Each structure stands twice: as structure tokens, then as C-alpha cells.
Amino acid sequence: MIEELLPASVAVEETFDDLPESVLYEQEKALVAGSTAERRKEFATVRGCAREALARLGVPPAPILPGPRGAPGWPGGVVGSMTHCAGYRAAAVARSGDVTALGIDAEPNRPLPSTGTLELVTVPEERHWLPRMAARHPGVNWDRLVFSAKESVYKAWFPITGRWLEFEDALITVDAEARTFHARLLVPGPVTPDGRRLTGFSGNWAVRQGLVLTAIALPAASAPPDASALYPSTRSS
The missing domain is CATH 3.90.470 (Ribosomal Protein L22; Chain A)
Known part of the structure; x- marks a missing residue:
């Protein structure tokens, strides 16, 4: 759905179902080790979406760790944004040569x-x-x-x-x-x-x-x- 709101240069992945926590890297798992099961699931799923979207840009999978104020840290040369609410998770990414910022x-x-x-x-x-x-x-x-x-x-x-x-x-x-x-x-x-x-x-x-x-x-x-x-x-x- 959300891809219809963005230009074709943006790769988007969305889902209405949660992914298993096994999709997380160890560094990511450590960040939510003390969180509720619901928080761990949404954290894992939105990062799974992000890695699927990055793959469409030809970017190899890597941990996506929060930076200042919790903003996700993207690979070099990439901009992106993630969102999650009850029953929905999505991520959008683009090459910084095409898009300066995403939200x-x-x-x-x-x-x-x-x-x-x-x-x-x-x-x-x-x-x-x-x-x-x-x-x-x-x-x-x-x-x-x-x-x-x-x-x-x-x-x-x-x-x-x-x-x-x-x-x-x-x-x-x-x-x-x-x-x-x-x-x-x-x-x-x-x-x-x-x-x-x-x-x-x-x-x-x-x-x-x-x-x-x-x-x-x-x-x-x-x-x-x-x-x-x-x-x-x-x-x-």
C-alpha cells in the first residue's frame, strides 16, 4: 500500500504478519533482549522488511542498529524510514543519489x-x-x-x-x-x-x-x- 505514495526509486517492503525473532542479528537481539514479546516481534519484523527492501537495491544484509534518538542506522549511500503499528510493519529505502530523505x-x-x-x-x-x-x-x-x-x-x-x-x-x-x-x-x-x-x-x-x-x-x-x-x-x- 505505502509504495503507492512513493516514487519508483524507493524500494518498499510491508507486511501484516510478524516474522520470527530469528531474522535478527545478534547485535539487534541484544537491543530488545529485555523487551516484551510484542516489542521483539515488531522490532524483528520491521528490520526484516528493511533488509528485503535493501536487497532490491542490491545492498547486502547487515544489522540495522538505532542511532541518535532511535533513528535507524542505514548502510552508506542509503536513506530510509521504517514504521510499525498494530497489524502493520513497513520499511522504505532509496539510494541517496536519488532521494535525500525519506519519512x-x-x-x-x-x-x-x-x-x-x-x-x-x-x-x-x-x-x-x-x-x-x-x-x-x-x-x-x-x-x-x-x-x-x-x-x-x-x-x-x-x-x-x-x-x-x-x-x-x-x-x-x-x-x-x-x-x-x-x-x-x-x-x-x-x-x-x-x-x-x-x-x-x-x-x-x-x-x-x-x-x-x-x-x-x-x-x-x-x-x-x-x-x-x-x-x-x-x-x-
């Missing part, structure tokens, strides 16, 4: 747990348009979509900056018909490795099989040099 996220298509959570993850401008979108398109839990979009933004942001990004540091707007979103950064944006100053990120979204899916792919320097945003994918959503 993917999957969430249950259910409302956020409480009003307090909504206040935490949204800014006033977003809370202004959420009721209107909910009335027009009741099949989508728009608060959860905003949360997912910000998770994808952070996953694309962190490998470039090495810095935290708070929920209130980005303003999400959504196109319900095109199934795209844009995140305007409310803090100074990073400079990409190829010298572009970013002021926002754009991506695609979908609601499928009870899930909200969001994805961002920042093209490398060969793309048109519009520093204001990421570009929509080349595939339809």
Missing part, C-alpha cells in the same frame, strides 16, 4: 485518544480546519492524519539535521482530493546535503484497510531546485 508512517484510522492529545500534536491553525474536513470526509480521522504526517516529517527532518522537531514546529495542510499534504516549518529549516534550504515538506497520504498512511520522499539534487518543499511522488495515490 513514512502508519497509524490506525481512529481518533487520537483524547482532546489533550489533540492539543499536544496540533497548532491552532490545524484545529481550525479539522472539524470542516471531518464533516466533509467522515471516513478519515483527520486528527490522526495530521499526527501521522508530522511523524513522517520528523523522520525526513532528523537525518538531515540531527535535531528534534516538536509537533508545534510544523503546520500541516491537506488536500483531500489530491491526497497530498504540506508541512510548513515554523522553525528555521535545514540545508540539505546538496545545498538546498528547506522551508517545508510535502508528501502523499492514503487511508486503506483501517490504516492512515503518510509518506515523504525528498528528491536529490537532480530534481528541480525548489527549496520550499518536497515534491509529490511520481505515482498516483
Whole structure:
């Protein structure tokens, strides 16, 4: 499903079932040795997905160990992103010569747990348009979509900056018909490795099989040099 939100240069693997913990390298097993069985299964499965996706790029299998703030450490010359929620795991990877940064996220298509959570993850401008979108398109839990979009933004942001990004540091707007979103950064944006100053990120979204899916792919320097945003994918959503 999530591959439809990303360009063809991105290799994606997803699954609705967990893999055995035996797919983990010893270094990976050590990281979750004291975790619950559920945590060990999701950790193993999403890394199994990542290695399958890397194989499509011709990258040999290797441990995928968390780096700063838990971000996965990818092989040299590769960018990637992973996501997991109840009943779904996925990984997306690309050559850094094709894509500068990736961010993917999957969430249950259910409302956020409480009003307090909504206040935490949204800014006033977003809370202004959420009721209107909910009335027009009741099949989508728009608060959860905003949360997912910000998770994808952070996953694309962190490998470039090495810095935290708070929920209130980005303003999400959504196109319900095109199934795209844009995140305007409310803090100074990073400079990409190829010298572009970013002021926002754009991506695609979908609601499928009870899930909200969001994805961002920042093209490398060969793309048109519009520093204001990421570009929509080349595939339809």
C-alpha cells in the first residue's frame, strides 16, 4: 500500500504478519533482549522488511542498529524510514543519489485518544480546519492524519539535521482530493546535503484497510531546485 505514495526509486517492503525473532542479528537481539514479546516481534519484523527492501537495491544484509534518538542506522549511500503499528510493519529505502530523505508512517484510522492529545500534536491553525474536513470526509480521522504526517516529517527532518522537531514546529495542510499534504516549518529549516534550504515538506497520504498512511520522499539534487518543499511522488495515490 505505502509504495503507492512513493516514487519508483524507493524500494518498499510491508507486511501484516510478524516474522520470527530469528531474522535478527545478534547485535539487534541484544537491543530488545529485555523487551516484551510484542516489542521483539515488531522490532524483528520491521528490520526484516528493511533488509528485503535493501536487497532490491542490491545492498547486502547487515544489522540495522538505532542511532541518535532511535533513528535507524542505514548502510552508506542509503536513506530510509521504517514504521510499525498494530497489524502493520513497513520499511522504505532509496539510494541517496536519488532521494535525500525519506519519512513514512502508519497509524490506525481512529481518533487520537483524547482532546489533550489533540492539543499536544496540533497548532491552532490545524484545529481550525479539522472539524470542516471531518464533516466533509467522515471516513478519515483527520486528527490522526495530521499526527501521522508530522511523524513522517520528523523522520525526513532528523537525518538531515540531527535535531528534534516538536509537533508545534510544523503546520500541516491537506488536500483531500489530491491526497497530498504540506508541512510548513515554523522553525528555521535545514540545508540539505546538496545545498538546498528547506522551508517545508510535502508528501502523499492514503487511508486503506483501517490504516492512515503518510509518506515523504525528498528528491536529490537532480530534481528541480525548489527549496520550499518536497515534491509529490511520481505515482498516483
